[in-house]
Amino acid sequence: MKSAFKDSFLKRAEELMGKESKEYLSYVEKPLRKSIRVNTLKISPDDFIKRMKNWKLEKIRWTDCGYFVDEKGLGNTLEHFLGYFYVQGASSMIPPIVLNPEKNEIILDMCAAPGSKTGQMAAMMENTGLIVANDVRLDRIKAMSTNLQRIGAINLIITRNDGMAFHRRGITFDKVLLDAPCSGEGMFRKDYKVAKYWSEHLVKDSSSIQKSLILAGFDCLKENGQMVYSTCTLSPEEDEEVIDFLLRKRENSAVEKVKITGFKTRSGISEWRGKSYSDEVKKCARIYPQDNDTEAFFVSKVVKKA
Amino acid sequence: MNKILSGKEKRDILSEMNSHYGIDIVPDVVFVESGKGKVWIVNKSINKIDISNLNIERFGTYVLFRDKYGVRFTIEGSQIFGNYAKRNIVEIQKTDIDKWIRGFDLDIETETNKYIIIKHKDDFLGCGKGAKGIIQNYLPKSRRIMKL
Structure with a gap:
């Protein structure tokens, strides 16, 4: 049977993972397990579990308030x-x-829309401090606004500015989350149609945007501030290459090793299609769907040295 | 146009909340009002950054709406302030929850023709308005659920 994925995508998967690519692709074709995060701004996980005793909930190992759930119509409850x-x-x-x-x-x-990570951070901060949840597209901001209203977070504002606006205006942050727009192969399990839009050209274009965004994010960090750069793709051009670009452009940047308890990750790769990246990128984490039965993801942590 | 309310404007809202609902807490937050009577609250940490040149689409959480009938809490507003209310709060039956979240009025007589907080046990479900033997439903369409 012919694969639903483009040949160029299949070739890339094989180059990236070798023999393991078959297992990878078999997971990418599998529908994603549904999962929820209990909104601790409104209810504790214990009270939620008691309340939902008829639901089949399986705790997600790497977070205190996340659960895999095997229920239909979650939004109609x-x-x-x-x-x-x-x-x-x-x-x-x-x-x-x-x-x-x-x-x-x-x-x-x-790049906060649709706001799921913003809401998660608001809860982690127990409604204190402030999150500036920024995005550029109005339609996405409207959706985020609806989502975050439901969360009930009072420690955030939603802004619509280009990524450079904050540094230009001298605004600095303790921490920055840059969950960058990407070619989105991690989304294939959630929405198979996304695979139709994937292309090598999209990878190249996304990489270029990500490089400007990571500089903008880094520049508005306070000294000793930390930034997480993440994508839902495994394309090295959008992952390690972007981190390598930052390391070359900003001497006061450094990569910290990413460790996630209860979660299997792979090290970043330092060579791809004839390009060599700094060995520092090995500290980044690649998340392969076959390791934890999740979406594909890339996560890295950068610090701004004093 | 959003406007960060002054201390006096904030006190006016709190006074209205106190006289109608008996809510006497003074939350240490910033109140922001749109020209249409909608009020949001956001943490005071907003004062730690210069927001003057940012294009801000939204502040914190939308908690209440004000008009000639008084203060009407949103679902989130009722969840934040409802526990402190001493009057104008109605406990509905489980069977009424289904009607309420679908956007229907409730056949419940109230002593007020103003806004009233709706709750069921520990769940706060926003505000309705007392009117001739019913509680009028103000849930926005975007929050209604047509089928539980």
Whole structure:
């Protein structure tokens, strides 16, 4: 049977993973397990579990408030209406965990829509401090606004500015989350149609945008500030190459090793299609669907040295 | 146009909340009002950055709406302030939840013809308005659920 994926995508998967690419592709074709995050701004995980005793919930190992759930019509429940939980991909909960926003910090979520990670961070910060949830597209901002209303977070503002606006205006942050727009192969499991739009050209274009965004994000960090750069793609051009670009452009940047308890990750790769990247990129984390039965993801942590 | 409210403007809202609902807490947050009577609250940490030149689409959470009938809490507003209300709060039955979240009025007599907080056990479900033997439903269409 002919694969639903483009030949160029299949070739890339084989180059990237060798023999393992078959297993990878078999996972990419599998529908994603549904998962939710309990909104701790409104209810504790214990109270939620008691309340949903008829639901089959399986705790997600790498977070205190995430669960795999085997239920239909999650959006048509009283608990969703009340904002007690949020439907969120299990691996998309990882970037906020790696960034670890703390109470009273000032955070920039640079490409925040649809707001799931913003809501997660707002809860981690227990409604203290401030998150500037930024995006550029009005339609996406409207959707984010609806989502974040339900969360009930009062520690955020939603802004519509280009990524460079914050540095240009002298605004600095303790931490920055840059969950960058990407070619999106991690989304294939969630929405198979996304695969139709994937192309080598999109990878190249995305990489170029990501490079300008990562500089913008880094430049508005305070000294010793931390930034998490993540994508839902495994294309090295959009992942390690972007980190390597930052390291070359900003001497005061450094990569920190990403460690996630209860979650298998692979090291970043330092060579791809004839290009060599700094060995520092090996500290980044590649998340392969076959390792944890999640979406594909890439997560890295950068610090701004004093 | 969003406007960050002054101390006096904020006190006016809190006074209205106090006289109608008996809510006497003074939250240490910034109040922001649109020209149409909608009020949002956001943390005071907003004062730590210069937002003057940013294009801000939204502040924190939309918590209440004000008009001639008083203060009407949103679902989130009722969840934040409802526990402190001493009056004008109605406990509905489980069977009424289904009607309420679908956007229908409730056949419940109230002592007020103003806004009233709706709750069921620990769940706060926003505000309705008392009117001739019913509670009028103000849930926005975007939040209604047609089938539980």
